[in-house]
Amino acid sequence: MPFNKLKLAAMTATDEEYLCLEGIAERLEVTKRTIERLTEKFAKKLKKSRRRCGRKIVYLWSDILKCAKIYARVENENVPSRTIQRAYTKQRIKELEAENERLKDEVDIRLNSERY
DSSP, X not given: OOOOHHHHHHOOOOSOOEEOHXXXXXXXXXXXXXXXXXXXXXXXXXXXXXXEETTEEEEEHHHHHHHHHHHTTSSOSSOOOHHHHHHHHHHHHHHHHHHXXXXXXXXXXXXXXXXX
């Protein structure tokens, strides 16, 4: 899809706003058919965020923007940032070291109690 990645990365959604396909196409500066393909691809995700306004189906702008960013590979889907991954890894290492120490102490106590 011919998205302008720089403009797409800079876009944000601040309030709850519903737009039709034409309005979305204008904001993202692509054709209406491109937006139709996008909504077809992410139909499951967008199902809960769409409404009817007369005969037109309108979509929540923040959800459309997120799907467009994922499709254009500006953002990743369900992948935490590198800093979050590092913090989680450090926390997990501490937990495993504590578990290791606890198990060593438990084994030492059992060995000492079997000797006497």
